[in-house]
Amino acid sequence: MDKKLGVYICACGGNISDYVDIEKVREAVKDEDCVLLARTTMFACGDSNQKEMEKDIQENNLSGIVVASCSPKLHLTTFRSVSERAGLNKYNYVHANIREQASWAHSGNKQGATEKAIHLVKAAIAKARFAKSLEPTRIKSQKSVAIIGAGVAGIKASIALSNMGDNVYLIERENKIGGKLASLGKVFPGNITGEDMIARLNEEVKNEDRITLLTSTKIKECSGNIGDFRIRLQDNIETGEPAVSEREINVGSILVATGFESYTPSEGEYGYKEIDNVITLPEFRDLIKNGKEGKELVFKNRKIRDIAFIYCVGSRQIKGENKYCSRYCCSAAIQSSLDIKERFGDVQVYHFTKGVRTYGSQELKYAEASRSGDIFIQFPDKDEPVVSSEKGVTLIKAKDILSAKKEIEAAVDLVVLVTGMVPDSDKSVGSLLKLPRGRDNFFNEIHMKLRPVETVIDGITIAGTCQGPKGVMESVNSALSAAVKTHSFVSKGELELSPIVAYTDVKTCEWCGACSEACPYNAISKSEEDGKVVAIVNKTTCKGCGMCLPVCDSDSIELTSFTNNEIESMIEILAN
Amino acid sequence: MTRIDPKFGKKLKRYGAFDYDACYNCGTCTSVCSLAKKDEEFPREMVRYSATGNQDEILSSLKPWLCYYCGECSTNCPRSANPGELMMSLRRWLTARYDWTGISGLLFTSLKATVIALLTVAAGVILFAFFMNFDPEAVMKYGHYFEMAAISGVFAVILLPNLIRMWYFTVIKPGYKVSFKAYFIALKELFIHMFTQKRALGCDDNRKRWFEHFILVIGYLTLLFTTVFLDWFGTDSLYVIVGGYIVSAIVFIVTADFVTGRIKKSKEISRHSRPSDWLFVIWLLLMGLTAFIVRIAIDTDILHDNFWIYLIHLTILAQWALIIVPFGKWTHFIYRSFAIYFSKLTSN
Numbered sequence: 061m062d063k064k065l066g067v068y069i070c071a072c073g074g075n076i077s078d079y080v081d082i083e084k085v086r087e088a089v090k091d092e093d094c095v096l097l098a099r100t101t102m103f104a105c106g107d108s109n110q111k112e113m114e115k116d117i118q119e120n121n122l123s124g125i126v127v128a129s130c131s132p133k134l135h136l137t138t139f140r141s142v143s144e145r146a147g148l149n150k151y152n153y154v155h156a157n158i159r160e161q162a163s164w165a166h167s168g169n170k171q172g173a174t175e176k177a178i179h180l181v182k183a184a185i186a187k188a189r190f191a192k193s194l195e196p197t198r199i200k201s202q203k204s205v206a207i208i209g210a211g212v213a214g215i216k217a218s219i220a221l222s223n224m225g226d227n228v229y230l231i232e233r234e235n236k237i238g239g240k241l242a243s244l245g246k247v248f249p250g251n252i253t254g255e256d257m258i259a260r261l262n263e264e265v266k267n268e269d270r271i272t273l274l275t276s277t278k279i280k281e282c283s284g285n286i287g288d289f290r291i292r293l294q295d296n297i298e299t300g301e302p303a304v305s306e307r308e309i310n311v312g313s314i315l316v317a318t319g320f321e322s323y324t325p326s327e328g329e330y331g332y333k334e335i336d337n338v339i340t341l342p343e344f345r346d347l348i349k350n351g352k353e354g355k356e357l358v359f360k361n362r363k364i365r366d367i368a369f370i371y372c373v374g375s376r377q378i379k380g381e382n383k384y385c386s387r388y389c390c391s392a393a394i395q396s397s398l399d400i401k402e403r404f405g406d407v408q409v410y411h412f413t414k415g416v417r418t419y420g421s422q423e424l425k426y427a428e429a430s431r432s433g434d435i436f437i438q439f440p441d442k443d444e445p446v447v448s449s450e451k452g453v454t455l456i457k458a459k460d461i462l463s464a465k466k467e468i469e470a471a472v473d474l475v476v477l478v479t480g481m482v483p484d485s486d487k488s489v490g491s492l493l494k495l496p497r498g499r500d501n502f503f504n505e506i507h508m509k510l511r512p513v514e515t516v517i518d519g520i521t522i523a524g525t526c527q528g529p530k531g532v533m534e535s536v537n538s539a540l541s542a543a544v545k546t547h548s549f550v551s552k553g554e555l556e557l558s559p560i561v562a563y564t565d566v567k568t569c570e571w572c573g574a575c576s577e578a579c580p581y582n583a584i585s586k587s588e589e590d591g592k593v594v595a596i597v598n599k600t601t602c603k604g605c606g607m608c609l610p611v612c613d614s615d616s617i618e619l620t621s622f623t624n625n626e627i628e629s630m631i632e633i634l635a636n
Numbered sequence: 637m638t639r640i641d642p643k644f645g646k647k648l649k650r651y652g653a654f655d656y657d658a659c660y661n662c663g664t665c666t667s668v669c670s671l672a673k674k675d676e677e678f679p680r681e682m683v684r685y686s687a688t689g690n691q692d693e694i695l696s697s698l699k700p701w702l703c704y705y706c707g708e709c710s711t712n713c714p715r716s717a718n719p720g721e722l723m724m725s726l727r728r729w730l731t732a733r734y735d736w737t738g739i740s741g742l743l744f745t746s747l748k749a750t751v752i753a754l755l756t757v758a759a760g761v762i763l764f765a766f767f768m769n770f771d772p773e774a775v776m777k778y779g780h781y782f783e784m785a786a787i788s789g790v791f792a793v794i795l796l797p798n799l800i801r802m803w804y805f806t807v808i809k810p811g812y813k814v815s816f817k818a819y820f821i822a823l824k825e826l827f828i829h830m831f832t833q834k835r836a837l838g839c840d841d842n843r844k845r846w847f848e849h850f851i852l853v854i855g856y857l858t859l860l861f862t863t864v865f866l867d868w869f870g871t872d873s874l875y876v877i878v879g880g881y882i883v884s885a886i887v888f889i890v891t892a893d894f895v896t897g898r899i900k901k902s903k904e905i906s907r908h909s910r911p912s913d914w915l916f917v918i919w920l921l922l923m924g925l926t927a928f929i930v931r932i933a934i935d936t937d938i939l940h941d942n943f944w945i946y947l948i949h950l951t952i953l954a955q956w957a958l959i960i961v962p963f964g965k966w967t968h969f970i971y972r973s974f975a976i977y978f979s980k981l982t983s984n
Contacts, residue, residue, distance in 0.1 A: 408642050410640065416660075426660075427658060427715065430657055430658050430659070430660065431655065431657060431658045433642065433645065433657060434657075435640060435642060435657075435687060435688060436660075437640075437688070438661075457637065460684075460688065462661045462684045463681065463684045463685060463688065463690070463693075466638065466690075467637045467638070468637070468638050468639070468640055468688055468690075469637050469638070469639055469640065470639070470640045471639065
């Protein structure tokens with residue numbers, strides 16, 4: 061073999077060298093086949109050593125390097141960059157982990173640790189001998205995006221993307237935009253109403269030339285991959301609106317913002333549908349909105365002087381499935397309480413809560429409500445209030461945690477069930493795009509904190525309440541961040557994908573379909589090559605996970621960077 | 637099962653409570669309270685009962701009387717809900733509830749009623765003097781009789797029945813079984829607390845205030861006893877006269893310090909004075925002051941020609957004995973010590 065390899069063994073300031081005799085390791089590997097130079101270093105990741113490595117590569121015209129140091133999680137990219145800077149294709153770099161896997165793991169056995177380190181470095185050298193230069197797969201990306209759902213999240217994302225220069229298809233199943241926010245009154249914090257906010261956004265959408273608004277439209281089919289999704293659209297028959305001609309759009313990325321649905325209490329839950337003055341928070345919001353200001357609040361010909369809110373209906377359930385907190389409802393209930401007092405004068409409000417969660421500045425609203433005479437009763441999680449109607453009087457009986465669970469009751473004219481958020485009951489978008497859902501049944505991001513808007517499907521991002529309960533502020537935040545992420549997929553018109561993918565040998569492949577079945581990304585399809593039916597891997601969809609390799613009977617699939625040659629030569633060294 | 641009563645809160649506000657409905661029940665007040673004990677926790681519990689309007693619980697509780705308004709609860713309240721002032725207001729409300737005549741409630745909640753009551757008593761004194769033809773000898777003689785009659789009358793007709801009501805609400809109605817013997821054994825507590833206010837020492841940094849209060853109580857009790865029952869106003873003994881001056885001077889300085897404390901609002905306890913509080917300290921001051929002046933007038937032999945000096949004193953005294961003692965803040969002298977007594981009885 062004509063490879064010229066450089067090997068660097070790191071002391072990690074003693075983390076490695078205190079247990080592994082790195083000089084002995086160097087001695088053991090310096091004469092391995094293809095090894096041109098082998099050095100030890102105090103800190104391989106240190107600036108001076110990186111420069112040293114660059115010099116070595118250039119002066120000796122090295123065609124591969126191995127660094128034996130810590131976990132590749134820490135410094136794989138560091139040393140790949142070193143090779144790139146020195147003009148060596150980064151895939152010629154091989155990493156050996158002799159810290160987590162040798163010195164730290166066997167600190168009680170220095171000799172053993174050293175022997176293991178020698179094996180690991182030799183295996184890395186063996187792999188490096190077969191390593192090939194690879195170039196990323198470049199694919200063309202459509203400079204357009206689809207946004208599914210025109211609620212506040214979808215609208216804000218579409219305006220942001222349009223401002224960044226992308227063509228946006230804003231797809232909405234209803235005949236108008238705005239989603240749930242459009243029908244809300246005053247939304248905390250601040251005094252602006254949901255209607256006003258949507259009206260303002262509607263104007264902005266109209267002024268954006270790059271936004272194509274498609275209302276009363278549903279998604280029928282979706283195929284393709286990042287950079288090149290094809291979506292078939294169909295007019296939404298249920299709304300009975302005139303048909304937008306059935307069409308197909310081609311986009312580079314999809315942003316999903318399909319929103320939430322308010323929890324519907326089951327019949328009899330706190331007297332819902334059984335006692336006629338028990339309603340949900342959304343129903344109550346409508347009642348406030350339609351009531352005449354200055355006059356008394358009237359419901360079913362009954363003057364409303366005392367109102368009870370029962371919190372956490374459909375959220376934080378002890379028996380039910382919805383274990384999560386819906387985040388917005390405490391604040392929404394308190395905002396409603398302040399609204400009614402402002403619009404309809406003196407109303408006594410009772411709040412039956414599981415503990416008020418008005419986080420952030422919403423806390424001030426809570427203080428305002430409690431100062432204005434609202435009475436808050438916290439009931440035990442497992443001992444929920446009972447709503448009953450006795451001789452025409454609606455009573456709520458509860459145990460007050462704050463006075464040693466003493467039983468108290470309130471007589472009210474109206475009971476409002478503060479219902480939480482549940483995922484949209486229309487599951488079609490989720491299943492067409494194959495978006496994974498979490499335990500709460502909302503769409504799942506890759507990582508809650510570190511990759512909060514990406515999904516495991518490349519090129520598809522999520523925003524707003526389809527991901528989980530959020531307030532307006534949080535929805536817009538997530539929408540804008542998803543917009544930026546989506547933009548990054550399409551902005552260059554071209555995408556670089558990792559070259560570590562599977563490929564089939566069409567000569568030996570006898571299509572059996574096992575690989576296609578094993579593939580979690582639908583990247584392998586049946587195809588005809590030179591009159592023969594074989595499996596072909598779609599380079600843009602393949603993630604290089606390797607699931608297809610062991611199921612292939614004829615051994616016709618290989619994975620770049622992890623070829624049979626590379627792996628077998630490593631095993632041979634390690635097994636000796 | 638108790639019905640939540642939001643109207644109670646509105647009523648309580650007329651007794652001085654404010655902002656207590658901002659409470660979110662964190663319990664900081666109870667945990668910082670120097671006087672609350674494991675089996676006697678307050679004030680959070682009382683704040684809660686006030687918010688939900690649970691009058692029965694409050695009426696049967698002695699806890700408002702066990703609070704001495706150190707003020708730490710209000711200082712440390714994260715919501716500025718003033719638990720200390722709420723406890724003060726509950727004491728006013730309880731005083732009103734114990735009073736069978738209902739006059740206490742009227743005076744605590746209406747400044748107008750208080751002013752009318754004060755003026756009525758003043759007019760009565762003037763009228764009485766008028767019928768005596770403003771004869772100093774006669775007025776002073778009957779004035780002295782009046783003092784004794786007023787004290788025993790007020791005690792028998794107002795204070796004793798009210799005390800029995802307090803006992804009924806806090807001991808009998810809640811169903812405590814107390815043996816006859818226990819009433820005797822606990823009497824010690826009653827007298828110790830009545831004359832020393834020992835419990836107030838439990839407040840942090842309260843030694844000075846306690847001492848001043850102690851001097852006041854002992855001083856005024858001495859003056860009351862010597863002037864009313866022994867009639868030492870008419871004495872010629874030099875020892876008594878000099879002693880009287882000294883006691884009066886000390887009591888004065890202390891009372892004046894209490895009044896200025898309320899004016900300066902230097903401590904939590906004096907920050908939110910109500911008319912009933914002002915009335916109490918100012919009349920206390922006036923009573924001592926006028927008595928002092930009368931004493932000087934007697935000793936310099938000018939009283940006979942300046943009879944109005946005595947009339948003013950008698951008016952103040954009558955207002956004190958007929959309004960403030962039976963229906964005003966003075967009653968805390970009795971209720972506080974009896975609360976400790978009853979609490980001793982019910983804790984066994």
